[in-house]
Amino acid sequence: MKILMVLDYFTPHISGLTLYVKRLSEELVKSGNQVTVLTSRYDRKLPDRETHNGVTIVREWVLIRFFKAVLMPLFPCRVFSLMRQHDAVVIHLPQLEAAVASLIAKFVFRKTVILTYHCDIQLPANLMFRLAEQILQLGNNIGANLADRIVAYTEDYRDHSPFLSAYRDKVVIIPPPIQVDECSQDTLNEFQKKFDLKNKTVIGMATRFAEEKGIEFVLSSLEDLKKQFSNIHLLFAGDYQNVIGEQEYYLRLTPLIEKHRNEVTFTGVLKGDEMSCFYRSIQVLIVASINSTESFGLVQAEAMLHGVPVIATNLPGVRVPVQNTGMGRIIPTEDSQALTKTITEVLRNREKYVRSKEEVKKLFGTGNNRRLYEDLLRQLIN
Numbered sequence: 293m294k295i296l297m298v299l300d301y302f303t304p305h306i307s308g309l310t311l312y313v314k315r316l317s318e319e320l321v322k323s324g325n326q327v328t329v330l331t332s333r334y335d336r337k338l339p340d341r342e343t344h345n346g347v348t349i350v351r352e353w354v355l356i357r358f359f360k361a362v363l364m365p366l367f368p369c370r371v372f373s374l375m376r377q378h379d380a381v382v383i384h385l386p387q388l389e390a391a392v393a394s395l396i397a398k399f400v401f402r403k404t405v406i407l408t409y410h411c412d413i414q415l416p417a418n419l420m421f422r423l424a425e426q427i428l429q430l431g432n433n434i435g436a437n438l439a440d441r442i443v444a445y446t447e448d449y450r451d452h453s454p455f456l457s458a459y460r461d462k463v464v465i466i467p468p469p470i471q472v473d474e475c476s477q478d479t480l481n482e483f484q485k486k487f488d489l490k491n492k493t494v495i496g497m498a499t500r501f502a503e504e505k506g507i508e509f510v511l512s513s514l515e516d517l518k519k520q521f522s523n524i525h526l527l528f529a530g531d532y533q534n535v536i537g538e539q540e541y542y543l544r545l546t547p548l549i550e551k552h553r554n555e556v557t558f559t560g561v562l563k564g565d566e567m568s569c570f571y572r573s574i575q576v577l578i579v580a581s582i583n584s585t586e587s588f589g590l591v592q593a594e595a596m597l598h599g600v601p602v603i604a605t606n607l608p609g610v611r612v613p614v615q616n617t618g619m620g621r622i623i624p625t626e627d628s629q630a631l632t633k634t635i636t637e638v639l640r641n642r643e644k645y646v647r648s649k650e651e652v653k654k655l656f657g658t659g660n661n662r663r664l665y666e667d668l669l670r671q672l673i674n
Contacts, residue, residue: 293669294326296374298393299384300362302331302349304338306531306561307500308468308590309410313384314347315469319662321346330374332362334536350374360537361388361424368392372400379673380404382665383435386413388428390435398438404672407435408443412453412584414504429455436462440672443665445588449609453584464668469661470593475565475572483569487557492525495635496574496600498567498591501532503541506580506605511548512628513635514555520636526556529570571598576638579604582625586610593656601645603634616655619645 301307303314317327326348333340333351342349352364364370371393375381381397383390385407397403413428432455436442442462450456450463475483484490495517499505510526517524533542549556562570571577577595579586579602587609592602596613602620604610614620621638623630638645 293320293380293666293673294378295320295328295669296371296378296381297327297329297384298331298371298381298387298389299329300332300360300387300389301334301536302329302351303344305334305536308586308588309384311590312408312410312468315471316661316665317347318345319469320665323662323666325666326378328374328378330371332364334362357536358424361428364389368396372396375401375403378403380406380669382406382408383439385409385432385435386411386428388431391431394435394438404669405435405439406441406443406668406672407439409453409456410445411587412455414583414585441668443668446609446612448612449584449587452608453587466661466664466668467656468588468590468593470590470597470656472571472594472597473565473568475568479565480569480572483566484573487527487559487573489525489527489557489573492523493521493639494525494527494574495639496527496529496570496577496595497580498529498562498570498577498595499579500530500538501528501535501542502538504581504583504585506582506626508545508548509582509626509628509631510578510580511545511552511556513632514552516629516632517635518555521639524555526552527559527570527574528556529559529562529567531561532558567594568598571595571600574600575642576600576620576635577602578631578635579610580625580631581605581607581610584608588612593652596647596652597649597656599646599649601638601642603631603638613656617647617652619647619652621645 302310320327328348330350332354352367352370354362355365356363367389383393397405436459441464443466444450444456444463445468577600579589592613596619604614605625606622611622621634623634
């Protein structure tokens with residue numbers, strides 16, 4: 293099959309959405325399919341076209357970027373030229389161009405259209421952002437009405453998302469792709485030496501530095517955690533400076549970061565076996581997301597595959613990995629006191645929340661994700 297993936301941001305930009313599409317695309321290529329990713333050239337240093345691990349990446353020129361949205365005036369021409377060469381298009385929401393891609397696919401080429409819905413969108417509360425949100429939702433709804441199927445991560449998120457629940461009859465549940473690279477003991481030792489983690493009780497976060505991730509509540513919990521664990525340390529893996537649309541948030545939290553500079557280490561973006569070293573270096577992973585812009589949290593399953601318990605907020609979709617495995621605890625959103633209490637309890641009774649790798653693999657795996665997508669695509673194309 294020849295499959296066209298459409299999304300606003302793709303590698304080297306790192307987020308749960310981009311990792312999802314990267315893993316899915318590469319797995320589809322491995323099983324004999326042809327995959328092209330159409331995305332934005334959000335950074336002018338990036339090439340217009342390249343091939344990475346068998347996946348063809350086409351980047352469209354960006355006229356202007358507003359917050360996290362990208363305006364690509366030549367996008368309709370580009371998607372038109374690519375659509376004729378493919379059997380189906382998978383459009384990853386939310387994105388502004390969903391309506392254009394769906395309309396061209398259905399009314400010009402009569403192609404199979406699948407929407408993959410990654411999360412709801414919540415923009416800052418002012419008139420300009422509200423208008424942008426309405427335009428985005430209009431595009432998503434046009435795409436949903438034209439789509440053959442809509443893929444969601446979990447039944448929990450489907451049932452609580454206003455968007456997904458409106459198209460419930462079209463929704464197909466496909467768990468997200470989970471992939472980890474194992475690190476050697478020597479690499480692990482070097483990693484822990486580099487970040488000075490020996491003899492420390494390490495809690496971890498693996499995410500972009502973004503407001504919806506609830507980072508301030510984790511930082512705020514450190515003061516009380518120091519009373520319980522004198523060697524407590526927060527290891528933050530992910531992009532944390534100059535994150536698109538989040539510079540103001542980082543500046544706002546800078547005083548809190550400085551206050552706990554001895555208890556916090558930022559690793560920056562980790563790749564390949566570095567992420568495995570990260571998981572093997574922490575005692576518990578924190579997913580402190582505060583709203584429905586988080587729909588699952590791929591890092592939860594990755595941590596669990598390394599035998600690491602997870603503390604996650606009580607949000608639709610986000611709570612599912614802990615509920616399904618019992619590997620951790622669920623807490624209220626935006627509650628530093630509850631977070632402190634739960635971290636203390638999990639650290640002191642960690643063995644209670646650990647499951648075998650085999651048990652976790654039965655629930656999460658990249659191969660399952662690819663197989664279910666292939667089955668769905670073949671069914672719709674035929």
